[in-house]
Amino acid sequence: MMAKALSKRMAPAASPEIRQGLIGRESGMDWMRCAVRSGLAAWALVALPVAAAEQSPPDISGFWSLDMAPNVSDPALIAKLPPDTVVLDDTGVTEFPSGEFGGLKLKPEARAAAARWKPQDEMTLSRVCAAPSIVYAIQGPFPFEIHQTPTLIVFKYEYFDQVRLIFMDGRPHPPADAPHSKVGHSTGHWEGDELVIDTTHLAPATITNNGLDHSANVHMVERYKLSADGNMLKATQWFEDPETLDNNGARYIQWEKKAGSYVFPYDCDPSFAIQYQTIGNPADESGEGTPAP
Amino acid sequence: MLGKSLLAVLALFLVGQSPAWAHHSFAAFFDSAKIIKLRGTVTAFHFTNPHGTISLDVTDEAGKVQRWRAETNAPVVLMRRGWTRDSVKPGDVITIDGWVSRDGKPYLRLRAAYDAHGKAIGQAFGQNDG
Numbered sequence: 001m002m003a004k005a006l007s008k009r010m011a012p013a014a015s016p017e018i019r020q021g022l023i024g025r026e027s028g029m030d031w032m033r034c035a036v037r038s039g040l041a042a043w044a045l046v047a048l049p050v051a052a053a054e055q056s057p058p059d060i061s062g063f064w065s066l067d068m069a070p071n072v073s074d075p076a077l078i079a080k081l082p083p084d085t086v087v088l089d090d091t092g093v094t095e096f097p098s099g100e101f102g103g104l105k106l107k108p109e110a111r112a113a114a115a116r117w118k119p120q121d122e123m124t125l126s127r128v129c130a131a132p133s134i135v136y137a138i139q140g141p142f143p144f145e146i147h148q149t150p151t152l153i154v155f156k157y158e159y160f161d162q163v164r165l166i167f168m169d170g171r172p173h174p175p176a177d178a179p180h181s182k183v184g185h186s187t188g189h190w191e192g193d194e195l196v197i198d199t200t201h202l203a204p205a206t207i208t209n210n211g212l213d214h215s216a217n218v219h220m221v222e223r224y225k226l227s228a229d230g231n232m233l234k235a236t237q238w239f240e241d242p243e244t245l246d247n248n249g250a251r252y253i254q255w256e257k258k259a260g261s262y263v264f265p266y267d268c269d270p271s272f273a274i275q276y277q278t279i280g281n282p283a284d285e286s287g288e289g290t291p292a293p
Numbered sequence: 294m295l296g297k298s299l300l301a302v303l304a305l306f307l308v309g310q311s312p313a314w315a316h317h318s319f320a321a322f323f324d325s326a327k328i329i330k331l332r333g334t335v336t337a338f339h340f341t342n343p344h345g346t347i348s349l350d351v352t353d354e355a356g357k358v359q360r361w362r363a364e365t366n367a368p369v370v371l372m373r374r375g376w377t378r379d380s381v382k383p384g385d386v387i388t389i390d391g392w393v394s395r396d397g398k399p400y401l402r403l404r405a406a407y408d409a410h411g412k413a414i415g416q417a418f419g420q421n422d423g
Contacts, residue, residue, distance in 0.1 A: 096320060097321055119318055266343075269342060275346045275364070279399055
Protein backbone atom coordinates (compact mmCIF):
# COMPACT_ATOMS: atom_id res chain seq x y z
CA MET A 1 0.00 0.00 0.00
CA MET A 2 1.25 3.43 -0.82
CA ALA A 3 1.98 5.71 2.06
CA LYS A 4 -0.95 7.90 2.93
CA ALA A 5 0.92 10.11 5.36
CA LEU A 6 0.98 13.72 4.43
CA SER A 7 4.27 15.55 4.28
CA LYS A 8 3.59 19.23 4.02
CA ARG A 9 6.45 21.07 2.44
CA MET A 10 7.73 23.64 4.89
CA ALA A 11 10.16 26.46 4.30
CA PRO A 12 13.32 25.58 6.28
CA ALA A 13 13.94 27.77 9.31
CA ALA A 14 16.69 30.35 9.06
CA SER A 15 20.01 29.21 10.59
CA PRO A 16 21.03 30.47 14.04
CA GLU A 17 23.82 32.47 12.44
CA ILE A 18 21.41 34.21 10.14
CA ARG A 19 18.92 34.85 12.91
CA GLN A 20 21.75 36.24 15.06
CA GLY A 21 23.00 38.33 12.18
CA LEU A 22 19.57 39.82 11.75
CA ILE A 23 18.84 40.67 15.35
CA GLY A 24 22.14 40.19 17.25
CA ARG A 25 23.89 42.87 19.26
CA GLU A 26 27.13 44.22 17.79
CA SER A 27 28.82 45.48 20.98
CA GLY A 28 32.21 43.89 21.81
CA MET A 29 32.80 42.46 18.39
CA ASP A 30 35.81 43.15 16.27
CA TRP A 31 35.34 44.72 12.87
CA MET A 32 35.81 41.41 11.04
CA ARG A 33 33.11 39.69 12.97
CA CYS A 34 30.89 42.65 12.44
CA ALA A 35 31.56 42.62 8.75
CA VAL A 36 30.79 38.92 8.52
CA ARG A 37 27.56 39.39 10.35
CA SER A 38 26.63 42.35 8.21
CA GLY A 39 27.37 40.26 5.16
CA LEU A 40 25.24 37.43 6.45
CA ALA A 41 22.42 39.82 7.16
CA ALA A 42 22.59 41.23 3.68
CA TRP A 43 22.73 37.71 2.20
CA ALA A 44 19.72 36.70 4.25
CA LEU A 45 17.68 39.64 3.03
CA VAL A 46 18.35 38.62 -0.53
CA ALA A 47 18.45 34.85 -0.16
CA LEU A 48 15.37 34.25 1.93
CA PRO A 49 12.86 35.55 -0.63
CA VAL A 50 14.67 33.62 -3.35
CA ALA A 51 14.56 30.45 -1.26
CA ALA A 52 10.90 30.97 -0.53
CA ALA A 53 10.21 31.42 -4.22
CA GLU A 54 12.11 28.26 -5.05
CA GLN A 55 10.06 26.33 -2.53
CA SER A 56 6.71 27.45 -3.89
CA PRO A 57 4.92 24.64 -5.65
CA PRO A 58 4.43 24.93 -9.40
CA ASP A 59 1.30 26.62 -10.66
CA ILE A 60 -0.81 23.91 -12.31
CA SER A 61 -3.95 26.01 -12.57
CA GLY A 62 -5.64 26.41 -15.92
CA PHE A 63 -7.76 24.60 -18.51
CA TRP A 64 -6.41 21.18 -19.45
CA SER A 65 -7.45 19.11 -22.48
CA LEU A 66 -6.41 15.49 -23.01
CA ASP A 67 -3.33 15.03 -25.18
CA MET A 68 -4.47 12.58 -27.84
CA ALA A 69 -0.98 11.75 -29.11
CA PRO A 70 -0.46 7.96 -29.18
CA ASN A 71 1.97 6.09 -26.95
CA VAL A 72 2.70 8.98 -24.60
CA SER A 73 4.41 8.18 -21.31
CA ASP A 74 6.75 9.49 -18.65
CA PRO A 75 9.20 6.81 -17.48
CA ALA A 76 10.06 8.72 -14.31
CA LEU A 77 6.43 8.79 -13.21
CA ILE A 78 5.86 5.17 -14.24
CA ALA A 79 8.93 4.14 -12.21
CA LYS A 80 7.29 5.49 -9.06
CA LEU A 81 4.31 3.14 -9.31
CA PRO A 82 4.21 0.43 -6.63
CA PRO A 83 5.04 -3.18 -7.53
CA ASP A 84 2.39 -5.57 -8.79
CA THR A 85 0.79 -2.79 -10.82
CA VAL A 86 -0.43 -3.11 -14.40
CA VAL A 87 -0.62 0.07 -16.51
CA LEU A 88 -3.89 0.00 -18.44
CA ASP A 89 -3.88 0.90 -22.12
CA ASP A 90 -7.32 2.48 -22.17
CA THR A 91 -6.59 6.15 -21.61
CA GLY A 92 -8.48 8.65 -23.75
CA VAL A 93 -10.54 7.37 -26.66
CA THR A 94 -9.45 3.75 -26.31
CA GLU A 95 -11.79 1.39 -24.50
CA PHE A 96 -11.64 -2.29 -23.72
CA PRO A 97 -14.26 -4.55 -25.32
CA SER A 98 -16.38 -6.86 -23.19
CA GLY A 99 -14.26 -9.36 -21.25
CA GLU A 100 -10.98 -7.44 -21.65
CA PHE A 101 -9.51 -5.73 -18.59
CA GLY A 102 -6.00 -4.81 -19.65
CA GLY A 103 -4.12 -7.11 -17.30
CA LEU A 104 -6.14 -6.47 -14.16
CA LYS A 105 -6.60 -9.69 -12.20
CA LEU A 106 -10.24 -9.91 -11.20
CA LYS A 107 -11.51 -11.71 -8.12
CA PRO A 108 -13.99 -14.47 -9.07
CA GLU A 109 -16.97 -12.43 -7.90
CA ALA A 110 -15.89 -9.43 -9.97
CA ARG A 111 -15.30 -11.60 -13.03
CA ALA A 112 -18.74 -13.17 -12.66
CA ALA A 113 -20.39 -9.75 -12.34
CA ALA A 114 -18.56 -8.51 -15.43
CA ALA A 115 -19.71 -11.58 -17.36
CA ARG A 116 -23.32 -10.80 -16.46
CA TRP A 117 -23.03 -7.17 -17.55
CA LYS A 118 -24.53 -6.09 -20.89
CA PRO A 119 -23.89 -2.70 -22.52
CA GLN A 120 -27.65 -2.24 -22.96
CA ASP A 121 -27.93 -2.23 -19.15
CA GLU A 122 -26.52 1.31 -19.20
CA MET A 123 -29.15 2.61 -21.62
CA THR A 124 -31.98 3.04 -19.11
CA LEU A 125 -33.43 6.15 -17.50
CA SER A 126 -31.98 5.19 -14.13
CA ARG A 127 -28.49 4.42 -15.43
CA VAL A 128 -27.78 6.64 -18.41
CA CYS A 129 -26.93 9.72 -16.34
CA ALA A 130 -25.33 7.89 -13.43
CA ALA A 131 -21.88 9.42 -13.27
CA PRO A 132 -18.88 7.12 -13.07
CA SER A 133 -16.45 7.62 -10.24
CA ILE A 134 -13.22 9.50 -10.89
CA VAL A 135 -11.42 6.14 -11.08
CA TYR A 136 -12.76 5.96 -14.64
CA ALA A 137 -13.76 9.55 -15.35
CA ILE A 138 -10.43 11.33 -15.11
CA GLN A 139 -8.84 9.40 -18.00
CA GLY A 140 -11.48 10.31 -20.57
CA PRO A 141 -11.15 12.90 -23.33
CA PHE A 142 -13.16 15.60 -21.60
CA PRO A 143 -11.29 18.68 -20.34
CA PHE A 144 -11.05 20.02 -16.81
CA GLU A 145 -10.02 23.13 -14.94
CA ILE A 146 -7.65 23.38 -11.98
CA HIS A 147 -7.98 26.21 -9.48
CA GLN A 148 -5.08 26.30 -7.03
CA THR A 149 -4.49 27.83 -3.62
CA PRO A 150 -1.91 26.82 -0.97
CA THR A 151 -4.49 24.98 1.13
CA LEU A 152 -7.09 23.86 -1.42
CA ILE A 153 -6.95 22.75 -5.05
CA VAL A 154 -10.17 22.40 -7.04
CA PHE A 155 -10.52 20.11 -10.05
CA LYS A 156 -13.60 21.01 -12.08
CA TYR A 157 -14.35 18.40 -14.72
CA GLU A 158 -16.57 18.85 -17.75
CA TYR A 159 -17.59 15.18 -17.70
CA PHE A 160 -20.77 14.93 -15.62
CA ASP A 161 -20.00 18.32 -14.01
CA GLN A 162 -17.88 16.60 -11.37
CA VAL A 163 -15.95 18.76 -8.89
CA ARG A 164 -13.18 17.56 -6.61
CA LEU A 165 -11.77 19.36 -3.60
CA ILE A 166 -8.15 18.44 -2.90
CA PHE A 167 -7.43 19.39 0.69
CA MET A 168 -3.81 20.58 1.05
CA ASP A 169 -4.10 21.65 4.70
CA GLY A 170 -2.94 18.41 6.27
CA ARG A 171 -6.32 17.10 7.34
CA PRO A 172 -6.82 13.32 7.36
CA HIS A 173 -9.49 11.37 5.51
CA PRO A 174 -12.80 11.07 7.39
CA PRO A 175 -13.72 7.87 9.25
CA ALA A 176 -14.18 4.80 7.09
CA ASP A 177 -17.95 4.82 7.50
CA ALA A 178 -18.32 8.44 6.36
CA PRO A 179 -20.48 8.96 3.25
CA HIS A 180 -18.96 7.93 -0.06
CA SER A 181 -19.40 9.69 -3.41
CA LYS A 182 -18.30 9.47 -7.04
CA VAL A 183 -15.51 11.99 -6.38
CA GLY A 184 -14.53 10.65 -2.97
CA HIS A 185 -12.40 12.46 -0.41
CA SER A 186 -9.01 13.72 -1.57
CA THR A 187 -6.00 15.00 0.34
CA GLY A 188 -2.86 16.23 -1.32
CA HIS A 189 0.70 17.28 -0.75
CA TRP A 190 3.69 18.37 -2.79
CA GLU A 191 6.74 16.16 -3.21
CA GLY A 192 9.15 18.54 -4.84
CA ASP A 193 7.40 19.66 -8.00
CA GLU A 194 4.94 16.77 -7.99
CA LEU A 195 1.43 16.95 -6.60
CA VAL A 196 0.43 13.70 -4.91
CA ILE A 197 -3.28 13.15 -4.27
CA ASP A 198 -4.67 10.39 -2.08
CA THR A 199 -8.36 9.56 -2.53
CA THR A 200 -10.70 7.31 -0.55
CA HIS A 201 -14.46 7.18 0.10
CA LEU A 202 -15.35 6.49 -3.52
CA ALA A 203 -18.78 5.03 -4.21
CA PRO A 204 -18.70 1.80 -6.26
CA ALA A 205 -18.61 2.46 -10.00
CA THR A 206 -16.93 1.25 -13.16
CA ILE A 207 -13.18 0.89 -13.61
CA THR A 208 -13.05 0.05 -17.32
CA ASN A 209 -16.59 0.86 -18.55
CA ASN A 210 -17.31 -2.76 -19.43
CA GLY A 211 -18.82 -4.37 -16.36
CA LEU A 212 -15.91 -4.24 -13.91
CA ASP A 213 -16.81 -2.15 -10.87
CA HIS A 214 -14.56 -1.16 -7.98
CA SER A 215 -15.72 -1.50 -4.39
CA ALA A 216 -16.36 1.24 -1.82
CA ASN A 217 -12.90 0.56 -0.41
CA VAL A 218 -10.92 1.39 -3.54
CA HIS A 219 -7.92 3.61 -2.82
CA MET A 220 -6.48 5.88 -5.51
CA VAL A 221 -3.21 7.80 -5.64
CA GLU A 222 -2.45 10.29 -8.40
CA ARG A 223 0.86 11.97 -9.09
CA TYR A 224 0.87 15.14 -11.26
CA LYS A 225 3.75 17.18 -12.66
CA LEU A 226 4.23 19.83 -15.31
CA SER A 227 6.36 19.41 -18.40
CA ALA A 228 9.52 21.52 -18.56
CA ASP A 229 7.76 24.20 -20.60
CA GLY A 230 4.68 24.13 -18.37
CA ASN A 231 2.33 23.45 -21.27
CA MET A 232 1.69 19.79 -20.50
CA LEU A 233 0.33 18.23 -17.34
CA LYS A 234 1.47 14.64 -16.80
CA ALA A 235 -0.01 12.18 -14.34
CA THR A 236 -0.19 8.64 -13.16
CA GLN A 237 -3.40 7.38 -11.64
CA TRP A 238 -2.85 4.32 -9.43
CA PHE A 239 -5.51 2.32 -7.60
CA GLU A 240 -5.81 -0.70 -5.37
CA ASP A 241 -8.99 -2.56 -4.51
CA PRO A 242 -8.29 -5.88 -2.79
CA GLU A 243 -12.01 -6.69 -2.67
CA THR A 244 -12.13 -6.68 -6.46
CA LEU A 245 -8.59 -7.16 -7.76
CA ASP A 246 -5.62 -9.42 -7.05
CA ASN A 247 -3.21 -6.83 -8.47
CA ASN A 248 -3.15 -3.06 -8.75
CA GLY A 249 -4.06 -0.86 -11.71
CA ALA A 250 -2.71 2.40 -13.08
CA ARG A 251 -2.99 4.70 -16.04
CA TYR A 252 -0.69 7.31 -17.52
CA ILE A 253 -2.53 10.44 -18.64
CA GLN A 254 -1.37 13.79 -19.97
CA TRP A 255 -3.17 16.97 -20.90
CA GLU A 256 -2.35 20.09 -22.92
CA LYS A 257 -2.88 23.55 -21.47
CA LYS A 258 -5.29 25.65 -23.51
CA ALA A 259 -5.40 29.24 -22.45
CA GLY A 260 -8.70 31.05 -22.68
CA SER A 261 -10.87 27.93 -22.75
CA TYR A 262 -13.24 26.85 -20.03
CA VAL A 263 -15.37 23.90 -19.02
CA PHE A 264 -18.86 23.72 -20.50
CA PRO A 265 -21.87 22.55 -18.46
CA TYR A 266 -22.66 18.87 -19.00
CA ASP A 267 -26.16 18.79 -17.50
CA CYS A 268 -26.85 15.17 -18.40
CA ASP A 269 -30.32 14.52 -19.87
CA PRO A 270 -31.59 10.99 -19.11
CA SER A 271 -34.16 11.12 -21.92
CA PHE A 272 -31.28 9.97 -24.11
CA ALA A 273 -32.13 6.46 -22.85
CA ILE A 274 -35.61 6.77 -24.39
CA GLN A 275 -34.03 7.81 -27.67
CA TYR A 276 -32.32 4.45 -27.73
CA GLN A 277 -35.17 2.38 -26.34
CA THR A 278 -37.80 3.64 -28.80
CA ILE A 279 -35.80 2.76 -31.89
CA GLY A 280 -37.65 0.10 -33.84
CA ASN A 281 -40.94 0.62 -32.01
CA PRO A 282 -43.54 1.34 -34.71
CA ALA A 283 -46.04 2.61 -32.13
CA ASP A 284 -43.80 5.49 -31.18
CA GLU A 285 -41.15 6.67 -33.55
CA SER A 286 -40.88 10.11 -32.02
CA GLY A 287 -38.25 9.12 -29.56
CA GLU A 288 -40.16 10.81 -26.79
CA GLY A 289 -42.54 8.20 -25.50
CA THR A 290 -43.03 4.53 -24.70
CA PRO A 291 -39.92 2.40 -25.01
CA ALA A 292 -39.98 -0.60 -27.28
CA PRO A 293 -40.89 -3.83 -25.44
CA MET B 294 -24.95 7.30 -56.73
CA LEU B 295 -27.30 7.91 -53.89
CA GLY B 296 -30.63 9.45 -54.77
CA LYS B 297 -32.73 11.67 -52.55
CA SER B 298 -34.16 9.70 -49.62
CA LEU B 299 -32.75 6.56 -51.13
CA LEU B 300 -31.46 3.95 -48.80
CA ALA B 301 -27.86 3.20 -49.22
CA VAL B 302 -26.36 0.97 -46.63
CA LEU B 303 -22.74 0.39 -47.27
CA ALA B 304 -20.97 -2.01 -45.02
CA LEU B 305 -17.36 -0.97 -44.92
CA PHE B 306 -14.94 -3.10 -43.03
CA LEU B 307 -12.22 -0.79 -41.91
CA VAL B 308 -8.91 -1.41 -40.29
CA GLY B 309 -7.20 0.92 -37.88
CA GLN B 310 -10.13 3.11 -36.94
CA SER B 311 -10.04 4.75 -33.55
CA PRO B 312 -13.50 4.52 -32.10
CA ALA B 313 -14.82 7.52 -30.27
CA TRP B 314 -15.15 7.44 -26.52
CA ALA B 315 -18.62 7.21 -25.09
CA HIS B 316 -20.18 7.53 -21.68
CA HIS B 317 -21.41 4.02 -22.35
CA SER B 318 -18.78 1.69 -23.70
CA PHE B 319 -18.19 2.26 -27.41
CA ALA B 320 -16.26 -0.97 -27.81
CA ALA B 321 -18.99 -3.06 -26.19
CA PHE B 322 -21.89 -1.27 -27.84
CA PHE B 323 -20.79 -0.62 -31.42
CA ASP B 324 -18.95 -2.63 -34.04
CA SER B 325 -15.74 -0.65 -34.56
CA ALA B 326 -15.00 -2.61 -37.75
CA LYS B 327 -18.29 -1.91 -39.51
CA ILE B 328 -19.41 1.46 -40.80
CA ILE B 329 -22.72 2.10 -42.54
CA LYS B 330 -23.69 5.06 -44.68
CA LEU B 331 -27.25 6.40 -44.89
CA ARG B 332 -29.08 9.20 -46.68
CA GLY B 333 -32.44 10.33 -45.43
CA THR B 334 -34.70 13.04 -44.09
CA VAL B 335 -34.17 14.35 -40.58
CA THR B 336 -37.15 14.03 -38.25
CA ALA B 337 -35.51 15.19 -35.00
CA PHE B 338 -32.22 16.47 -33.63
CA HIS B 339 -31.56 16.36 -29.88
CA PHE B 340 -28.62 18.38 -28.64
CA THR B 341 -28.21 17.23 -25.04
CA ASN B 342 -25.54 15.38 -23.10
CA PRO B 343 -24.49 12.61 -22.68
CA HIS B 344 -25.10 12.22 -26.44
CA GLY B 345 -26.96 14.08 -29.11
CA THR B 346 -29.19 12.10 -31.48
CA ILE B 347 -30.26 12.54 -35.08
CA SER B 348 -33.42 10.71 -36.17
CA LEU B 349 -33.53 9.98 -39.87
CA ASP B 350 -36.21 8.50 -42.14
CA VAL B 351 -34.50 6.39 -44.76
CA THR B 352 -36.37 5.02 -47.79
CA ASP B 353 -35.18 1.84 -49.45
CA GLU B 354 -35.41 0.95 -53.15
CA ALA B 355 -38.80 -0.69 -52.59
CA GLY B 356 -40.15 2.54 -51.11
CA LYS B 357 -40.25 1.31 -47.53
CA VAL B 358 -39.32 3.88 -44.92
CA GLN B 359 -37.27 2.92 -41.88
CA ARG B 360 -36.34 5.24 -39.06
CA TRP B 361 -32.72 5.23 -38.00
CA ARG B 362 -31.19 7.04 -35.10
CA ALA B 363 -27.58 8.16 -34.85
CA GLU B 364 -26.03 9.09 -31.55
CA THR B 365 -23.40 11.77 -31.66
CA ASN B 366 -20.59 12.66 -29.33
CA ALA B 367 -21.57 14.73 -26.34
CA PRO B 368 -22.73 18.22 -27.36
CA VAL B 369 -19.96 19.69 -25.19
CA VAL B 370 -17.63 18.03 -27.68
CA LEU B 371 -19.80 18.88 -30.69
CA MET B 372 -19.66 22.58 -29.84
CA ARG B 373 -15.87 22.53 -30.04
CA ARG B 374 -16.21 20.88 -33.44
CA GLY B 375 -18.36 23.49 -35.08
CA TRP B 376 -21.80 22.13 -34.27
CA THR B 377 -24.73 24.10 -32.90
CA ARG B 378 -28.21 23.03 -31.91
CA ASP B 379 -29.35 24.31 -35.32
CA SER B 380 -26.79 22.41 -37.36
CA VAL B 381 -29.44 19.87 -38.32
CA LYS B 382 -33.15 20.58 -38.57
CA PRO B 383 -36.25 18.44 -39.23
CA GLY B 384 -36.84 18.23 -42.95
CA ASP B 385 -33.17 18.46 -43.87
CA VAL B 386 -31.87 15.79 -46.22
CA ILE B 387 -28.52 14.62 -44.98
CA THR B 388 -26.04 11.80 -45.43
CA ILE B 389 -24.41 10.24 -42.39
CA ASP B 390 -22.00 7.45 -41.68
CA GLY B 391 -20.97 5.74 -38.52
CA TRP B 392 -20.43 2.57 -36.55
CA VAL B 393 -23.43 0.26 -36.36
CA SER B 394 -24.90 -0.96 -33.09
CA ARG B 395 -24.05 -4.53 -32.15
CA ASP B 396 -27.62 -5.25 -31.00
CA GLY B 397 -29.08 -5.20 -34.52
CA LYS B 398 -31.20 -2.09 -34.01
CA PRO B 399 -31.26 0.66 -36.66
CA TYR B 400 -28.89 2.62 -34.47
CA LEU B 401 -25.37 3.87 -35.03
CA ARG B 402 -22.64 6.05 -33.61
CA LEU B 403 -22.12 9.05 -35.88
CA ARG B 404 -18.72 9.49 -37.51
CA ALA B 405 -19.55 12.15 -40.10
CA ALA B 406 -22.55 14.05 -41.45
CA TYR B 407 -23.05 15.95 -44.71
CA ASP B 408 -25.80 18.29 -45.85
CA ALA B 409 -27.80 17.90 -49.07
CA HIS B 410 -24.98 19.53 -51.02
CA GLY B 411 -22.34 17.22 -49.64
CA LYS B 412 -20.84 19.81 -47.30
CA ALA B 413 -19.55 18.45 -44.02
CA ILE B 414 -21.60 19.37 -40.95
CA GLY B 415 -19.13 20.23 -38.23
CA GLN B 416 -16.02 18.11 -37.98
CA ALA B 417 -15.88 14.33 -38.40
CA PHE B 418 -15.53 12.14 -35.33
CA GLY B 419 -13.69 9.00 -34.51
CA GLN B 420 -10.12 10.14 -34.26
CA ASN B 421 -8.64 12.37 -31.61
CA ASP B 422 -11.92 13.29 -30.06
CA GLY B 423 -14.14 12.62 -27.11
